[in-house]
Each structure stands twice: as C-alpha cells, then as structure tokens.
Amino acid sequence: xxxxxxxxxxxxxxxxxxxxxxxxxxxxxxxxxxxxxxxxxxxxxxxxxxxxxxxxxxxxxxxxxxxxxxxxxxxxxxxxxxxxxxxxxxxxxxxxxxxxxxxxxxxxxxxxxxxxxxxx
Amino acid sequence: xxxxxxxxxxxxxxxxxxxxxxxxxxxxxxxxxxxxxxxxxxxxxxxxxxxxxxxxxxxxxxxxxxxxxxxxxxxxxxxxxxxxxxxxxxxxxxxxxxxxxxxxxxxxxx
Numbered sequence: 001x002x003x004x005x006x007x008x009x010x011x012x013x014x015x016x017x018x019x020x021x022x023x024x025x026x027x028x029x030x031x032x033x034x035x036x037x038x039x040x041x042x043x044x045x046x047x048x049x050x051x052x053x054x055x056x057x058x059x060x061x062x063x064x065x066x067x068x069x070x071x072x073x074x075x076x077x078x079x080x081x082x083x084x085x086x087x088x089x090x091x092x093x094x095x096x097x098x099x100x101x102x103x104x105x106x107x108x109x110x111x112x113x114x115x116x117x118x119x120x
Numbered sequence: 121x122x123x124x125x126x127x128x129x130x131x132x133x134x135x136x137x138x139x140x141x142x143x144x145x146x147x148x149x150x151x152x153x154x155x156x157x158x159x160x161x162x163x164x165x166x167x168x169x170x171x172x173x174x175x176x177x178x179x180x181x182x183x184x185x186x187x188x189x190x191x192x193x194x195x196x197x198x199x200x201x202x203x204x205x206x207x208x209x210x211x212x213x214x215x216x217x218x219x220x221x222x223x224x225x226x227x228x229x230x
Contacts (some may be wrong), residue, residue: 035219037165044122045157045165045208047219061218095164104153105212105219106170113164 002026002109004096009114016086016118022079022096022111030054030074033099035107036081038092038116046092049081050099063089086118123148124209126222132199133230140194140225142209148220150190152212156183159206159224168207169194199229 008020020036036048049060049070058070069082079096093115097107125143132138142154156169167176169185172192184195192209209222 037219037221044206044224045159045210045221047210047221050219059217059219062216097165100167100170100176102153102171104155104171105210106153106155106167107157107165107210108167108170108176110164110166 004111006114123220124222131228147215
C-alpha cells in the first residue's frame with residue numbers, strides 16, 4: 001500500500017526555520033517527481049515546490065524562492081522541505097504528494113499533512 | 121488571487137448534475153493537461169481526473185473532465201451527499217515554471 005507520512009510541523013516564530021519530512025512506503029520515490037502543496041487556514045490549495053526523480057531539477061512558487069529548499073533521499077525513500085525566514089503567511093498545512101508519471105502535474109497519492117504555524 | 125479561476129461555490133440537488141469551470145491562459149490550461157481534485161477538510165486531496173479527462177482507477181464514471189482552449193470543466197452526475205467537498209483544478213504554468221491551482225469550488229448537495 002502506498003503511503004506518504006509528513007512530519008516536522010509545529011509552531012515557529014517569524015524569521016525562524018523548520019524542516020519538514022515525508023516518509024514514503026509502498027513504492028520507490030526514485031521513479032517519481034515529488035511535490036509539496038500547502039493549504040493556509042481557510043484558503044485553497046497552493047503548489048509550493050517539486051523535484052525531479054534524481055533531484056536534478058527543482059521548481060518553486062515565487063513566494064518561497066530563496067527561502068524554501070526541496071530535497072530528496074532516494075536511498076531513505078524520503079522527501080524534505082527546508083523552510084527558512086518564515087513569515088506569518090507561510091502558516092499552512094503542508095502536504096507531500098507523488099506525481100503520476102504522465103503529462104501535466106497530477107498527484108495521485110498525498111499524505112495527511114503537517115501543520116506549520118508561524119506566530120510570535 | 122489564483123492563476124486559475126473557479127467559481128467559489130456551486131450547488132445542486134441529489135441525483136442531479138453539476139459542472140465546475142476552471143479558466144486559465146495559454147501558458148497553463150491552453151498548453152498543459154489539467155487535473156481535478158476532491159478535498160474534504162482534514163483529509164488528503166483525492167485525484168479525480170488527470171490529462172484533462174482520464175479517471176484514475178477507482179474513480180466512478182460519474183466524474184468526467186473536458187477542456188476547450190484555455191478552459192476546463194469538471195462534471196459530476198448523479199450527485200450524492202457524499203460528494204459535498206471542495207474541488208480544485210490544477211496544472212503547470214509554463215511561464216511561471218510552477219504548478220498552479222484554482223481557488224477551489226465548494227460543492228453543496230442540497
């Protein structure tokens with residue numbers, strides 16, 4: 001059974017840092033693009049970043065460029081998102097997701113999410 | 121403000137049909153396949169449609185997708201109370217070099 005389990009969320013002060021992790025099981029992440037998506041409280045889904053199968057290509061939404069870093073460990077079968085210089089508007093549930101190996105950006109498996117709260 | 125535009129809400133009676141629109145531009149919907157997701161608060165989003173009109177295994181044929189130019193549409197027939205959820209369209213934007221979602225549409229089954 002395919003599973004994605006996020007961890008690492010919590011309360012952090014503005015300007016602080018946090019590292020989110022996503023443990024995958026039931027499949028080998030080395031065969032898939034992986035993605036982070038977030039949902040701020042009361043708002044819609046927002047695509048955050050993705051990373052190619054071998055880590056050679058990474059893309060970010062403009063609002064997190066230079067502050068967030070996506071990475072993967074294909075040996076450990078895990079995905080990470082390093083969050084720095086956090087702002088109140090980064091408060092959200094962060095989901096990791098697997099992209100289907102087809103055209104476009106369809107994500108067929110998602111984790112349950114981890115909540116990041118940026119507040120003093 | 122989302123790159124893709126969806127109506128904030130739609131509603132219909134049980135058993136009826138509803139459509140949800142998603143409008144974009146030539147740099148996203150006009151040139152890249154569209155996906156649709158169902159999301160219940162507190163749960164993981166579920167992929168309903170990919171490559172404009174294909175359903176993953178396990179998604180009933182009550183759900184359908186279509187696309188014309190820079191707009192896409194999700195159709196749901198035989199509405200059930202269990203279909204009440206938020207629905208999102210998503211794709212890639214070739215200019216932004218980033219994924220994009222619509223703002224989401226809340227479906228109410230009256």
